[in-house]
Amino acid sequence: MAKQQQHSRSLYLSIALIMAALGLAYAPIPGTTPQSVIVVSGSELQEPLQKAIQQFQQQHPHIQIALKTQGSLDMVNQFVDRKNDFEPTILIPANGELLKDLEARWQAQNNSAAFYGTPLPIAKTRLVAIAWTERGKALFPDGQFRWERIEQAMQAQTWGNFGGTAAWGSFDFKMTNPARSNSGQLTLGLWLESKLKQSTLSTADLSVPEARSLVSLVKRSVYQPARSSDILLQEFIASGANEADIATDYESIALYRWAQSKTSQSQPYRIYDISPTVETVLTAAIVRQNVAKGTAKAAQTFLDALTQPAYQSILVQYGFRPVNPSVRVETVTGSPWQQSIPGARAKPATTAIPSPALQTLQEIGRLWERAQ
Incomplete structure (x- = not known):
């Protein structure tokens, strides 16, 4: 009995010493x-x-x-x-x-x-596009992202009018709110540069009819733009191809959420490089x-x-x-980049250009708010 009591005391003492050591390890440094x-x-x-x-x-x-x-x-x-x-x-x-x-x-x-x-x-990170596999093939037959193809699909409004499968219903593009989110501003900035054939977008460029017309088209076509980039991807995945065909967002989120799309939907989305793109x-x-x-x-x-x-x-x-x-x-x-994600490239071949000037981005947000 005495040996058992001695063993118990030794065990308790060992535990106490360990706990004390842990306490010292995680305690604030003296003097701090x-x-x-x-x-x-x-x-x-x-x-x-x-x-x-x-x-x-x-x-x-x-x-x-x-x-x-x-x-x-x-x-x-x-x-x-x-x-x-x-x-x-x-x-x-x-x-x-x-x-x-x-x-x-x-x-x-x-x-x-x-x-x-x-x-x-x-x-x-950089701005990329993501699309559900079949939608992406119909939208970009050669596998190359093009802003004009999205604009044409928006004008057609439905996949049946655009040459896709009529059963897919309306064409649904997703982005964040340019009045609240930087990725939404960058999306419109790159799109307008492509539309207006400008290498650098200025506030003066935003006053031309072509710019106002494009922003109005996008705003009418985007239902409830998300307030932030990660929320956008989560909504895109939860909605699936019936309510969201393609979206623009940051590469980081697109890569991280890809496994979730593979689990939640019958097929995962594909990442498309935008060229040129903006690296933030x-x-x-x-x-x-x-x-x-x-x-x-x-x-x-x-x-x-x-x-x-x-x-x-x-x-x-x-x-x-x-x-x-x-x-x-x-x-x-x-x-x-080790997961064989469709479209993911450790060294993308796309050109990364500087973000538009802050005044231009702010004007893009105001143009969005005024658009009808």
Whole structure:
């Protein structure tokens, strides 16, 4: 009995030592002040950032990070207009160009800098199209994406009038709302450049009748445009080919959600490269408004971690292209580029052009709102 009691005491002591060691491992470092950081990102980054945050907090338990999601344009407007019911620390819109707009507007209104330091690129993606297999074959017989084919289908309104299968019903194109989402603005920007045969779109180009006519056609043809890019893909998959034939969205989301489309529908969608396309750089900025220096330092620690290979690999697993040149999309474990996704290319042959100027993108949003 004495030996059994001694063994029990030894076991309890061992467990206590293990628990104490774990407590020390995850306890704040002595002398450090716990910091709370609020990250605001687009919905396209929500899942990979949640995974990255979980990993980061195991290594930095004194830094607590909360994640909130907003559409990129809403993110900028709500921060500048101070309409959030929380105090953001880090903003990560889908396009780093939007941070330049935020900085200019903030300085004009407050006569002070908006950010701590220089915004940091953390990932890249590009605009692509996706279509259900049979719809894509009918729309692009040669396998090449063309804006004029979508315009012709919109004008025909139904597949029967366009040369497709009459049983497919109406032609349904999906995109995000250009008044709220950057991917919607980029869609119209590329489409208008193709329509007007312009290599660089300007605000003056948007006033010509051809531009107004195209935007009106698209707006009449798109039923309830989604407010954000990831929501668009989820709705596209849930609706299936009966209510959504083709959509434009970011490559990252198209790659990550592809497996879901394969499970939910009888056949998965195909990705189509748009050429030329726009490559966007997701860029993070630490804001100064109501953010103490200690919190800003903790936020910078998190952003610096996101550019390291281990965290860049997480982003690649969710379809993003890395900004760290040491990380290759085709070699990362769990990369969607290893899944034989139709149309996915680690090194696409398409031309990537700069995003239209911010003033042009803003005018595209206003043109959309005015269109009938």
